[in-house]
Amino acid sequence: MTLTPSDLTAIIRQGVPASEGSGFLVETVEAGGVLCRLPFNPQQIRPGGTLSGPTMMTLADAAMYAAVMAQLGRLEMAVTQSFNINFLSRPAQADLLARAEILKLGRRTVVLDVKIFSEGSPVVVAHATGTYSLPPAGRE
Amino acid sequence: MTLTPSDLTAIIRQGVPASEGSGFLVETVEAGGVLCRLPFNPQQIRPGGTLSGPTMMTLADAAMYAAVMAQLGRLEMAVTQSFNINFLSRPAQADLLARAEILKLGRRTVVLDVKIFSEGSPVVVAHATGTYSLPPAGRE
């Protein structure tokens, strides 16, 4: 059964407490990936007008998790194994969009790439890659 | 002026919104690093009894930021430039301790290493490395 964007949003808000209350949502399911949104929240702004690193890490990780489940179905036991992020530009004071794409779909792991943008701008503000570890089949 | 653990705790809780309300605190300032604590919170538990990745990413990033300021003083404009984490073991249902150490103190960047443990266990549950970018001197 294919999960819809709102199914994915609900599973992630429930399973990743840091995304709850943030307004995080999965906007669209695309071929091999998803597009997610984090609404702008002035309370997340750090001194100097930038967003905190963990805000974007949390968004990127949640977008990867959504892309894994959009591809493989509800897999609550999938967990992040490794995660790497580069912060590139200061985001605008606008919603953040995160596009997660599956680079490799293996039996044991999924490797993904996430690009984060400010809504209305093509500039990549952060770029993450990560590996999700899948539960052994039949053990869920 | 040297910042005390409670100075650092206050600056970080104010500057990194994701750490506010979590009970995050800097416990001790050590030579070239800091030891931080994230109190156990049953609401952070994911399905399967594990902590979410972003909870540990946020802790690791905050511990790095504390180590930078313990060394260099109040530097609110220091920002994460890159961050890498490997999740190694499922943490126990206990407080998490994060030890951040400075690997390189440069003029423009600080490179750090963080090991996260469950209180009462020597097992490293996550290992992170990251680079903080320093503001140009005199421009703060």
Next chain:
Amino acid sequence: MTLTPSDLTAIIRQGVPASEGSGFLVETVEAGGVLCRLPFNPQQIRPGGTLSGPTMMTLADAAMYAAVMAQLGRLEMAVTQSFNINFLSRPAQADLLARAEILKLGRRTVVLDVKIFSEGSPVVVAHATGTYSLPPAGRE
């Protein structure tokens, strides 16, 4: 003065000893990046028929260096600051192609992304990101 693919090939073969003798070459300079080639060499094959990790790391790093100089001109003092790679699929027994793209062009650093393919296949066999540190202007 813009560097041509053969200028870039010559600078890299001279400056990165590990690429000398490998047949590494910059094929084309593209908007914001380069396409490089590493000819297939049966002597690089590991047990099990795969290429060694360092062969692809060396290719990815050289492609990043070429992309930096294609953009900024001859900059022999530019050095890798951080580098991350995920190995995705076993490459075919064919030439490797590496496409490096600049994600961020800063004053002090350049952040890049590299995708490695086997010639004749669209599958990404390895994906790398890295940061090059630029020499302070005028100090070269």
Next chain:
Amino acid sequence: MTLTPSDLTAIIRQGVPASEGSGFLVETVEAGGVLCRLPFNPQQIRPGGTLSGPTMMTLADAAMYAAVMAQLGRLEMAVTQSFNINFLSRPAQADLLARAEILKLGRRTVVLDVKIFSEGSPVVVAHATGTYSLPPAGRE
């Protein structure tokens, strides 16, 4: 059967072509890790007197591979899954020493940490972390 440092050196020189001819050797097997040496070679020096990034990546990867086999025995099908390195200081014109330590020994993966030093100096010149993927048991 436990592999000695010279067994490990021979397996790696044979299996990782980039390490052949470099003089790479495993010096000692330690609890949970290994210490390796890369002899100084003036031909590896880049403009500006520094070593190329790939030279240190190759050393770090080979040290991880040695640590995996020191722990688990001859495992030629173990391959690098992900690799991350930060370059910290310019190495001296001296042999490089690389200490690899196992951070996590799982059934499917081994996560390791490598610190690289110039002989005679305590300064870490590069710090790497990586994940080796193990072959499924019985399939070697």
